[in-house]
Amino acid sequence: LEQTExxxxxxxxxxxxxxxxxxxxxxxxPYKTAKVNRLQELISEEIHSVEEKNINPRQHYxxxxxxxxxxxxxxxxxxKGDRRYMVNSTDARRxxxxxxxxxxxxxxxxxxxxxxxxxxxxxxxxxxxIASDFSINEPLLTSDKxxxxxxxxxxxxxxxxxxxxxxxxxxxxxxxxxxEIRKWEEQQL
Numbered sequence: 610l611e612q613t614e615x616x617x618x619x620x621x622x623x624x625x626x627x628x629x630x631x632x633x634x635x636x637x638x639p640y641k642t643a644k645v646n647r648l649q650e651l652i653s654e655e656i657h658s659v660e661e662k663n664i665n666p667r668q669h670y671x672x673x674x675x676x677x678x679x680x681x682x683x684x685x686x687x688x689k690g691d692r693r694y695m696v697n698s699t700d701a702r703r704x705x706x707x708x709x710x711x712x713x714x715x716x717x718x719x720x721x722x723x724x725x726x727x728x729x730x731x732x733x734x735x736x737x738x739i740a741s742d743f744s745i746n747e748p749l750l751t752s753d754k755x756x757x758x759x760x761x762x763x764x765x766x767x768x769x770x771x772x773x774x775x776x777x778x779x780x781x782x783x784x785x786x787x788x789e790i791r792k793w794e795e796q797q798l
Contacts, residue, residue, distance in 0.1 A: 695748035
């Protein structure tokens with residue numbers, strides 16, 4: 610889908626799929642909050658309103674797997690405790706990988722064409738040791754998601770976070786904190 614189809618009021622496609630792929634997304638103004646809420650509703654809710662032009666609205670029960678891609682630095686404004694998103698980044702384009710190693714994808718294609726591949730994959734998954742702190746209800750908090758969250762913060766909040774990570778005070782005095790941040794910024798420049 611295109612971003613406009615994904616976040617539009619009219620979504621007749623909801624009833625015919627459980628997997629949604631959007632090749633390029635960046636939620637920006639105008640109506641940024643409404644767009645974010647519509648996307649969060651798609652991810653979190655089980656009952657969705659389906660509207661089509663000249664047809665009465667109806668309710669659809671369904672959950673979706675949603676895959677979004679973007680070249681934007683912060684395509685969706687995330688929050689640290691938000692369980693809706695798992696973020697990863699790919700630093701190399703396919704053309705760059707193939708230029709450096711033309712046979713890079715050959716083992717993967719060979720595996721896919723192997724009729725016993727599913728059996729081998731199933732065996733590997735059944736014998737894979739899952740980390741004890743893994744929860745199926747919590748998406749992974751990847752370093753890419755943390756970076757996206759941090760880049761979405763204001764400069765002041767980012768400076769306060771950096772300062773507090775380096776020097777953890779027992780209590781926070783606002784004036785003392787501001788003076789310390791000013792000193793720290795001068796040292797950084």
